[in-house]
Amino acid sequence: MPIVIEQGTNRYRGLVAVGLAVAVLVVLWASGLDPFQRGQVTRVLIYAVAIAGLNVATGYTGLLSVGHSAFFGIGAYTTGILVEKAGWGAWATLPVAAVCFAVGLLVGLPALRIRGLYLAMVTLAFAVAFPEIVARFDGLTGGAGGMAIHRVNLRPPAWSGFTLGEKDKWLFWVAVVVLAIVTYLIANLTRSRYGLAMSAVRQNEIAASASGVNIAIVKVTSFGISGAITGAGGGLFAIYLGNLYAEGSFTLMAGISLLIGLVIGGERTMLGPIVGGCVLIYVPYYTADIGQGQASAVLFAVALLLVIFLAPSGIVGGLGQLSRRILVVRPGRPALGRGSVPAAPASSGGHSSPNDRGHSALDEPLTGIERQNS
Amino acid sequence: MTALLEADSIVAGYGGATVLHGLSVTIDPHEVVVVLGANGAGKSTLLATLSGQLPFTGSIRVNGETVSKVRPDVMLRKGVSLVPQGRGTLTALSVMDNLLVGASTRRDKAGIQQDLERWFSVFPRLDERKDQVAGTLSGGEQQMLAIARALMSRPELLLCDEVSLGLAPVIVQGLFETLREINQESGTALLLVEQNAELALEIASRVYLLEVGEVTASGSAEQFRNDDSIRAAYLGY
Amino acid sequence: MDIFLTRVFSGTTSGSVYVLIALCLVIVFRSTSTINFAQGELALLTCYFSWWLTEHGWNIWLAVVPGVVLGFAIGAIAERWLVRPVRKRDESAVLIVGLALFTGLNGLDGWIWGSDDKVFPRMLPSGGDSYFTILGARLYYDSALIITIMAVVVLALTIFLTKTNVGLQMRAVATNPTSAALCGVSVGRVLTLSWGISGALSAFAGALLIPMVPPGQLGLGSMFDVLIFATAAALLGGLDSIKGAVVGGLALGIGLALVNGYLTFIGGSMSLTVALLVILAVLVVRPTGLFGARRLERV
Numbered sequence: 001m002p003i004v005i006e007q008g009t010n011r012y013r014g015l016v017a018v019g020l021a022v023a024v025l026v027v028l029w030a031s032g033l034d035p036f037q038r039g040q041v042t043r044v045l046i047y048a049v050a051i052a053g054l055n056v057a058t059g060y061t062g063l064l065s066v067g068h069s070a071f072f073g074i075g076a077y078t079t080g081i082l083v084e085k086a087g088w089g090a091w092a093t094l095p096v097a098a099v100c101f102a103v104g105l106l107v108g109l110p111a112l113r114i115r116g117l118y119l120a121m122v123t124l125a126f127a128v129a130f131p132e133i134v135a136r137f138d139g140l141t142g143g144a145g146g147m148a149i150h151r152v153n154l155r156p157p158a159w160s161g162f163t164l165g166e167k168d169k170w171l172f173w174v175a176v177v178v179l180a181i182v183t184y185l186i187a188n189l190t191r192s193r194y195g196l197a198m199s200a201v202r203q204n205e206i207a208a209s210a211s212g213v214n215i216a217i218v219k220v221t222s223f224g225i226s227g228a229i230t231g232a233g234g235g236l237f238a239i240y241l242g243n244l245y246a247e248g249s250f251t252l253m254a255g256i257s258l259l260i261g262l263v264i265g266g267e268r269t270m271l272g273p274i275v276g277g278c279v280l281i282y283v284p285y286y287t288a289d290i291g292q293g294q295a296s297a298v299l300f301a302v303a304l305l306l307v308i309f310l311a312p313s314g315i316v317g318g319l320g321q322l323s324r325r326i327l328v329v330r331p332g333r334p335a336l337g338r339g340s341v342p343a344a345p346a347s348s349g350g351h352s353s354p355n356d357r358g359h360s361a362l363d364e365p366l367t368g369i370e371r372q373n374s
Numbered sequence: 375m376t377a378l379l380e381a382d383s384i385v386a387g388y389g390g391a392t393v394l395h396g397l398s399v400t401i402d403p404h405e406v407v408v409v410l411g412a413n414g415a416g417k418s419t420l421l422a423t424l425s426g427q428l429p430f431t432g433s434i435r436v437n438g439e440t441v442s443k444v445r446p447d448v449m450l451r452k453g454v455s456l457v458p459q460g461r462g463t464l465t466a467l468s469v470m471d472n473l474l475v476g477a478s479t480r481r482d483k484a485g486i487q488q489d490l491e492r493w494f495s496v497f498p499r500l501d502e503r504k505d506q507v508a509g510t511l512s513g514g515e516q517q518m519l520a521i522a523r524a525l526m527s528r529p530e531l532l533l534c535d536e537v538s539l540g541l542a543p544v545i546v547q548g549l550f551e552t553l554r555e556i557n558q559e560s561g562t563a564l565l566l567v568e569q570n571a572e573l574a575l576e577i578a579s580r581v582y583l584l585e586v587g588e589v590t591a592s593g594s595a596e597q598f599r600n601d602d603s604i605r606a607a608y609l610g611y
Numbered sequence: 612m613d614i615f616l617t618r619v620f621s622g623t624t625s626g627s628v629y630v631l632i633a634l635c636l637v638i639v640f641r642s643t644s645t646i647n648f649a650q651g652e653l654a655l656l657t658c659y660f661s662w663w664l665t666e667h668g669w670n671i672w673l674a675v676v677p678g679v680v681l682g683f684a685i686g687a688i689a690e691r692w693l694v695r696p697v698r699k700r701d702e703s704a705v706l707i708v709g710l711a712l713f714t715g716l717n718g719l720d721g722w723i724w725g726s727d728d729k730v731f732p733r734m735l736p737s738g739g740d741s742y743f744t745i746l747g748a749r750l751y752y753d754s755a756l757i758i759t760i761m762a763v764v765v766l767a768l769t770i771f772l773t774k775t776n777v778g779l780q781m782r783a784v785a786t787n788p789t790s791a792a793l794c795g796v797s798v799g800r801v802l803t804l805s806w807g808i809s810g811a812l813s814a815f816a817g818a819l820l821i822p823m824v825p826p827g828q829l830g831l832g833s834m835f836d837v838l839i840f841a842t843a844a845a846l847l848g849g850l851d852s853i854k855g856a857v858v859g860g861l862a863l864g865i866g867l868a869l870v871n872g873y874l875t876f877i878g879g880s881m882s883l884t885v886a887l888l889v890i891l892a893v894l895v896v897r898p899t900g901l902f903g904a905r906r907l908e909r910v
Binding site for chain 1: 839
């Protein structure tokens, strides 16, 4: 029954074209919404970028992090500081995700010696520490009281054709482009040899190391890339909000929220971060009147548990599995061959292997080695 | 005479791999049976199945009754106790505590006390070290502890997984002597799994040969000792 | 000298609370090799429950009892139905379950009882005049009581673990669950019991703690910082060591009191920062802590 389409064929190209067309239509529709709605969509896009960054470290490399709120914050404050203190144009600060990359490398260093629970605790410490650090360097950051970015500094660049008053519209388009670029980069990254290494490290470090993967480099750079992408989202966030308040937006709860968004949306999928962003923005919005504003927290918890127990690959992964009953996309036959790409047949939207979670009971007996701290 | 343990057409394995391909073994009361086989033949898998740790297809009967739910505590209550490969010492606990844990399924305080005294006299080294942390014991002492711990549940059948592993020959000799005594005095049946089984064969009455998950030969210990090809392959001479 | 002693007493008091919650973390870790991220939020829920009872006229000491029972129940249920099914699968799945509980329990508190701060009745006498004077330093009655309570709890726990059959089984499962199972120990029941005890103890500790920590009121954020302190204490002592939890908790409490007292030039409360540094230092330098024996990963 399932329709099978092979990559590289005309039918496949047609499928991709349809997908792109749908995406373009959605974006165009969103850009035409009233400012408030469009602002919500912008927030979704910004969080999608942040979650996509988290996806690189946690989803693809298996390094669980609740501390990406700190990367988000570093990106935001970097933009804020450069704009307010050093007079940079706001829109030029986005490439300063490089700062986050460097910090990410640093945070990734403990991952060399510890994993799993202990690494998560390091990221937890990182997340809790960030507002403290912000408060302590109050000369630079405005401290606990927050930092304001003057609106006039957020004027869209002249070549964009947008006026200061249309700053939000310009931000919307920038967010769309950034998310598209990030998604494309991550897609390529995960399909490359590096992506294979990430996947190997996630599933079985010992076997990966024995196969010649340099797990140290993979883990550390993975954190770096992950931090950089989330930081880029943070920069966008600073422009969106114009007002930075660490205790509100860059706390441990925020870091946990990003993780929740990723897991519910779907780890190791391309669309998962976007779904996660939607969940994070719209669920609290629509449930603000229920349960004294706390309903969304409970709903997230329930959704998270449902995902863990019923659909470990999240909403996108789960839908992807369902859709595979109707439509299956196969890698092209002559080109790479099945052996070199560890992908199960992927549908056009998802990119997940449902059996990825966990490892088989054979893993340890096969390597014959007890797990040690690496 | 009803067999003590009958395992019928056992198919078992790990993950996706089948290790045992429908094998059957029987142990009679008071017997000493040895299972020989190379690495990977499935000996430990067999013991893991018989002690209730692995799911399997087939049936296991103890004293004629089929065991419906085969789990470690169930098999233990039926009188089947395992001395695991690698000793399985509870390293953070004292020697005494290790033995007490072995008696977890029993409620008779007086009987437990009696057994403690008995095993301390059979293994005086354990008595000397009874309050010592078990992880600090030598390999041989930990093996004695593992055997004594398994015996604390007063089993009818003791499964021994490579008791000789990593121990000096003189110690192994002592251990097998002790096992023979235990078999003769208490009547506890023994199922010994060994790779290099020269010493084990001396106290055994029957032998099974396991190859790639199937019983390929069985017979009396005498026959096995006298069979040149088996000796060459499994006894090293 | 008396100021130093006063600080030591104050540090011992807060340290005692850290010990109690660190013990909860350690009991769970010894049984299931994971940390229950939601430990603090579990305590928070039971505190809200107890508070709600006091609003209906219950005396606070009586109200804590159902709270403790509730803590036991939630802990036990969480282990049996939420943690055990996913443990075999993936260690990160267990962490995510913990985070789900963290978020959900906190949200539940807000949903049922509102996000405004509540006044939580003091369990122990306090006030300007109620203190001993020892070597010129003040030891408040409620501080002395908390330290005593901690000592009693540690003693009771030690006796339970070393002198009872159930305690022996718990220790056996903590060391080697497979061997324990082969000896007929019901490992599942032991795990459930461990989580239950941990939940009950954290409920009790929470009730003691809430009035002590500024602002002395019960709010949704009451347990955030405590979790960090308890985690630092447990890590410092070694996540699988009861003795370590005691040493770690007291060391952290006294250490923080001294740091805050003497290093005032840095300004502001250093407590959280120091605790975070302790966590980082332990994880990077010696993950098994001072007295821990476990390897980092379950094999």
